[in-house]
Amino acid sequence: MKFPSPSSAEAVVSITGLCRRFGSKTALQEVSLYVPRGGVFGLVGANGAGKTTLIKHILGLLRAESGSVRVFDVDPVADPVGVLGRIGYLSEQPDLPGWMRVDELMRYTQAFYPKWDMAYAEKLREQFGLDPAARLKTLSKGQQAKAGLLAAQAHRPDLLLLDEPSSGLDPIVRRDILEAVIHTVADEGRTVFFSSHLLEEIERVSDHIAMLHEGKLVMCGSLDEIKLQHRCFILRFPTTQTKPPVIAGALSVSGMGREWSVMCNGARNELPARALQMGAEIVEERFPSLNEIFVAHAGVTASARANSEEQTTAH
Numbered sequence: 001m002k003f004p005s006p007s008s009a010e011a012v013v014s015i016t017g018l019c020r021r022f023g024s025k026t027a028l029q030e031v032s033l034y035v036p037r038g039g040v041f042g043l044v045g046a047n048g049a050g051k052t053t054l055i056k057h058i059l060g061l062l063r064a065e066s067g068s069v070r071v072f073d074v075d076p077v078a079d080p081v082g083v084l085g086r087i088g089y090l091s092e093q094p095d096l097p098g099w100m101r102v103d104e105l106m107r108y109t110q111a112f113y114p115k116w117d118m119a120y121a122e123k124l125r126e127q128f129g130l131d132p133a134a135r136l137k138t139l140s141k142g143q144q145a146k147a148g149l150l151a152a153q154a155h156r157p158d159l160l161l162l163d164e165p166s167s168g169l170d171p172i173v174r175r176d177i178l179e180a181v182i183h184t185v186a187d188e189g190r191t192v193f194f195s196s197h198l199l200e201e202i203e204r205v206s207d208h209i210a211m212l213h214e215g216k217l218v219m220c221g222s223l224d225e226i227k228l229q230h231r232c233f234i235l236r237f238p239t240t241q242t243k244p245p246v247i248a249g250a251l252s253v254s255g256m257g258r259e260w261s262v263m264c265n266g267a268r269n270e271l272p273a274r275a276l277q278m279g280a281e282i283v284e285e286r287f288p289s290l291n292e293i294f295v296a297h298a299g300v301t302a303s304a305r306a307n308s309e310e311q312t313t314a315h
Contacts, residue, residue: 012159014070015069027215035191038190039192040205042206043193045197058161072159087161088155090165094147097136100135100136129143142172160192166178199290203289230263230265231288232263232286249264263292
């Protein structure tokens with residue numbers, strides 16, 4: 001199913017046909033996506049799906065083997081200074097100089113960014129509860145993440161790039177980071193690219209999402225549109241079913257006995273008639289969570305790959 005994407009003319013980041021291999025491993029395969037200006041763009045996928053590799057291409061740390069990457073309509077490899085000067089970046093493990101104090105980090109980072117806003121940096125420091133005299137190496141993991149977010153955000157970048165920023169953090173710290181992301185977008189209309197394997201976080205803050213599974217883009221578009229395109233149905237049969245019912249267009253079918261759960265996207269309008277043909281009753285219909293949608297699509301991708309490998313082996 002084709003998912004809508006913003007046009008490249010509206011995009012802060014434009015990626016077309018991006019491929020990347022590391023030895024025999026394919027990290028990214030024909031990935032194309034556009035990150036629209038303003039709002040939060042969420043990139044989801046399990047660990048090892050290719051999220052960090054994609055982000056390294058956006059930062060210009062990796063050159064595209066095939067395809068193209070443009071950030072602010074510029075090649076980040078060809079013009080790293082022009083691109084990185086407009087990006088704020090926070091990784092899963094912020095590389096902070098442990099010997100510095102928090103206030104020294106603020107002054108040190110200020111030297112790299114002409115648009116650094118010290119008043120805003122001080123506001124963030126107070127919001128995050130960071131002691132200006134504290135050495136970075138003495139901070140907890142959560143406090144270090146907040147210090148990294150302060151450094152990434154205080155020059156008011158056009159693009160705030162967050163790679164698993166809340167991984168391994170307690171719920172309160174994760175909430176603080178997400179609130180900072182939300183306020184950034186709401187207050188100033190800048191763009192946030194937020195990568196996480198925690199789908200509930202992506203669902204909470206994102207306007208658009210892309211899903212990576214084993215290096216392939218399995219879904220991309222507006223979060224609202226994607227959720228509206230999917231339905232979960234509970235089917236109840238008059239007798240016990242010994243195997244899953246076959247339903248054309250279903251992304252996933254699970255259950256046992258008389259009740260089975262079916263996830264549909266484009267075929268959802270045909271399901272009531274199909275259920276009637278099978279003698280089943282639809283006892284529940286609802287919109288699925290982002291996690292349920294991802295699991296269904298990832299399962300379809302894995303199943304298709306397994307079938308392809310079986311056919312190749314047979315030949």
